[in-house]
Amino acid sequence: MHLHPDHATDVSVVVIGYNDVTHMADAVRSALTQGPSVSQVVAVDDCSTDGTFELLERLAAAEPRVRVIRREDNSGGCGTPRNTGIDAVTTPYVMFLDSDDVLPPGAVNALLAAAREERAEVVSGLCVRRELPSGREVPWQRKLYSEGAVLTRPARLPRLVHDTLCVNKLYRTDFLREHAIRFPDGHYPYEDFVFSARLLAAEPRLALIPDQVYVWNVRRSAGHLSISLDRAHIENWRARTEASRTAYDILLNAGQKELARAARAKFLDHELRMYARELSLRDAEYRRAWWEHTRQFLGEYDAADWAVNPTAAGRLLGRVILASPEPRDLPRLKELAARPARLCPPYARGRDGTPVWTEDLPQISLEPYLVRPVHVLPLAVDAELHPHAGSSVLRLRLHDLYGRVAAAGPEALEVAWRHREGGRTAQQVTVPLTPAAAEGTWSAETGVDLAGLGAGTWDLRLRVCFADGTSRDVTAHARAGAGLLRRRAVPSLRYGALLVQPYATHSGALALRLAMGLRGVTSILRGRLRRLFHGAASQ
Known part of the structure; x- marks a missing residue:
């Protein structure tokens, strides 16, 4: 069945959860209080055992807009329950909400208004990370949402690859189905990396709005950390590199070379710097495994990936790792991975007097620092x-x-x-x-x-x-x-x-x-x- 925005204006919010009885009700209510634009809240319970499903049944009994779907087996990830939700919705638009997050008031109406006015197949707005219990809010990818914009082709704004979230967006349901845009099934950490790449590869008409449309609650003291926060094991890094590799391949195979290269640059600037900052927290076995895996992954980069702005912190960090068989210079690399980056002494020079990383790594030239603006x-x-x-x-x-x-x-x-x-x-x-x-x-x-x-x-x-x-x-x-x-x-x-x-x-x-x-x-x-x-x- 094809549903078009010219004939209906309803939105379904797909809320997914697993063993999150403490927060699920707040998430569902934040979707319901968006008003009549939300005609349906599809709550997908991924076979919880803590009373989450029973809570959802009570919410559905009190509110006819709530539809509850219980999966018979736990999928082990977020992708499968979201796919279940995509299959279940009957409205022209759909968006996603995690059980421990909330939609701020007016979010759906702001997204829907832009979709109608701009005839957009995807509308994306500002997400804020709310650190709990302090309540401090940090905007996610603020630069992308400083002002409104409409893009007929995502490649016109390569920075879009930095926003890998799936939850701060409204999607035309038919567009997702026609292009078979789905999440990886099963236990697949960072599934939204792949979903976002598939979305950009399909070249939707995309609208960006400066409105705050999603609150991502970050609970670092939780007994069970979310996938994105649980970075203490090497499997997490391997999963993140695999998702990044898959996203790159999707974009490249779709002919989106500029976006594919931007995705590789984003990995250096974001993922690599974030994990390098935390290496000192890990034991020697983790550091060796991380270093070996990172070198293998960076070995897939080609010369053009390193050529642009070679002294950018992420690229310099990656070049040092790729050139070094064993972990080295970890304190200095940690400082380089900071935001803003700090390049601490020593400031070595090669035999010809040109700036280099260290005397024993003269192939890592820092000569571009001689011409870059000091600020x-x-x-x-x-x-x-x-x-x-x-x-x-x-x-x-x-x-x-x-x-x-x-x-x-x-x-x-x-x-x-x-x-x-x-x-x-x-x-x-x-x-x-x-x-x-x-x-x-x-x-x-x-x-x-x-x-x-x-x-x-x-x-x-x-x-x-x-x-x-x-x-x-x-x-x-x-x-x-x-x-x-x-x-x-x-x-x-x-x-x-x-x-x-x-x-x-x-x-x-x-x-x-x-x-x-x-x-x-x-x-x-x-x-x-x-x-x-x-x-x-x-x-």
């Missing part, structure tokens, strides 16, 4: 925090990069602390940079009012200001020597005591945890002792 270079700043009663001291050191920083004339550092949970910025100051005793470095120093910051986790944010008026946003490498990153209690007139924990993030950047008052200090210390006790008991 896009991966500048490195070291930071060390010295907590004291009253005002603490933050010491900063900026490194030159093959003479480029010196030539630009670094004048000052803008310093600020950003609260990770709340997003607010505090204690913004501008401090002058002065040449340091060590050649090719500049230093700066400023006070930090720890009590004025308040409790929580704080990230250090810096901006290097140059003589010509340009600037470069950077984060700072956390100096770890001389006990700089150890937890300590600091007397405070306002709170009695502060518990201060300077620490290095996964990417090596300086961050700060603060607890206020004797109660806060006692609570954190008690939790620390509890973890130590449980760790000892489990050994």
Whole structure:
């Protein structure tokens, strides 16, 4: 049966879930409260055993728009239940919702209005990642949705390959069926990589809208992490590379060479950098397996994949890995994988004097850094925090990069602390940079009012200001020597005591945890002792 938007305007929301009785009702209700545009909520239960199906039956009994489908066997993934939903819908439009997420008010109407007005076969909107329990929201692929756009061919905007989500989009049902656009079945992590590639390969008329249409709830403390967050095992990385390879092949075989190449570049910039930042968290066996598998995967890239912007962080990271049979330079690679990237010393030169990664890897040339604008270079700043009663001291050191920083004339550092949970910025100051005793470095120093910051986790944010008026946003490498990153209690007139924990993030950047008052200090210390006790008991 063919259903066309000229004759009907109804939307089906396919909600999938497995053993998620805690959150399923909120997801279904967020779809129902979109209003009459949603004529049907197809809830697919993937053979849950925790009461999710019974909950859905109760919701369906109270709301005729809810249709419940229970699969007889658990599929092991998200693709099969979504395919079940595609097969079941009878409306001209369909969208997807996971059981632990929600649709914000007005999402469906915004998507549907664009589909009608632009005669679009796919409409995509802004998704935000909501970190729980803090509630902090981070837009996903914000640049794509800064303003509305209509594309007759997706290849006109190669950056589309960066948005691999399937849930922030409204699809014309007939378009999916006519082009056999489906998800991989069974246990297939990152199934939306493949679905998104099949969608782009079919060249839909695509509309982008700046409206927020999806809330992706991220629960890092959950007992069972979602597929995208559970990255501790090498099987996850193998699954991600396989999904990326399949997406590339789909686009290439469809004649979408530009999108296929963009997908490979996206892997370097996103996947490779994200996992490289976390390598220091893994054991030696994982690191060796990861390194070997990554080299095999990157060996499939051709010369053209490396030619564009060879000093982009992801490409440089990939070239070092591909050129090295064994894991090496992991601390430096972790800093390079940061956002924004930091290229930390040493700054080696080859025999002919040209910049290279290291003397023993002279084939990895950094010569393009000599001509790139200084405001896009991966500048490195070291930071060390010295907590004291009253005002603490933050010491900063900026490194030159093959003479480029010196030539630009670094004048000052803008310093600020950003609260990770709340997003607010505090204690913004501008401090002058002065040449340091060590050649090719500049230093700066400023006070930090720890009590004025308040409790929580704080990230250090810096901006290097140059003589010509340009600037470069950077984060700072956390100096770890001389006990700089150890937890300590600091007397405070306002709170009695502060518990201060300077620490290095996964990417090596300086961050700060603060607890206020004797109660806060006692609570954190008690939790620390509890973890130590449980760790000892489990050994």
